[in-house]
Amino acid sequence: MRCIRNQKGVALVTALMFTALSLVLCLSLLYMITVGIQSSGALKSYRTALDATYGGTEIMVKDIINASFGYNDYLIVHTGTTFPDFLKTTMGSLASNATVSTCMHERLTLPRTQWSSACADVTLNPKDTPDVSFELNAASGSPYIVYTKIVDTMERKFLVLDGATQKTVVMAGNSDTSTLSLEGGSTTEGGQVTVPHYPYVYRVEIQGERKQNPLEKANVSVMYAY
Numbered sequence: 001m002r003c004i005r006n007q008k009g010v011a012l013v014t015a016l017m018f019t020a021l022s023l024v025l026c027l028s029l030l031y032m033i034t035v036g037i038q039s040s041g042a043l044k045s046y047r048t049a050l051d052a053t054y055g056g057t058e059i060m061v062k063d064i065i066n067a068s069f070g071y072n073d074y075l076i077v078h079t080g081t082t083f084p085d086f087l088k089t090t091m092g093s094l095a096s097n098a099t100v101s102t103c104m105h106e107r108l109t110l111p112r113t114q115w116s117s118a119c120a121d122v123t124l125n126p127k128d129t130p131d132v133s134f135e136l137n138a139a140s141g142s143p144y145i146v147y148t149k150i151v152d153t154m155e156r157k158f159l160v161l162d163g164a165t166q167k168t169v170v171m172a173g174n175s176d177t178s179t180l181s182l183e184g185g186s187t188t189e190g191g192q193v194t195v196p197h198y199p200y201v202y203r204v205e206i207q208g209e210r211k212q213n214p215l216e217k218a219n220v221s222v223m224y225a226y
Helices: 010-068 071-077 083-090 092-097 104-109
Strands: 132-136 144-153 156-162 165-171 187-189 192-194 201-210 217-225
Touching: 010 083, 010 104, 010 132, 010 144, 010 201, 010 217, 071 083, 083 092, 083 104, 092 132, 104 144
Parallel strands: none
Antiparallel strands: 132 144, 144 201, 156 165, 187 192, 201 217
């Protein structure tokens, strides 16, 4: 006699189905944990690189750019000194692993429309021919390299009278770069003639990256007025 409704093995199949479902759930949980750990590690690395980039930004705009404007006064005593050599003397311990571009002084003092052909071809990538690069020590691991580059300097145009002729003067700014006060302008205070202040305005691109792992990096863009 043949059994039509034989249910032998149903329990085994059911057990295998539940086992497979449990395995899928476990693998999904392990995957989410792994992705979470990787994301946390990547975020931590990015934040550390971003902090290094912020630190490099402070050094660039508050120290290096400020010191760079002393180059002309420095040349009065140290004739023939190149701008990179001058700047390295002002950077202290940072100068040991620093590079300085000869174009930086030109980009600081002239509007972009007046940059020479050698300095005018500027990409937004600060690692591509940077103006200044230097190392910053990290709390742990290898140091960070900070790349900085001025990619734009604002142009200012003024109409002036040269006798009976009206001329257009183009410049980047008129900030006083020495200890002397500006004279020869449009307003008078206490008998001294002074000109309005037109600061130099720059766009600076900055990138900080881990020396031993360039994938750990962060970029910032800065508008800075001197």
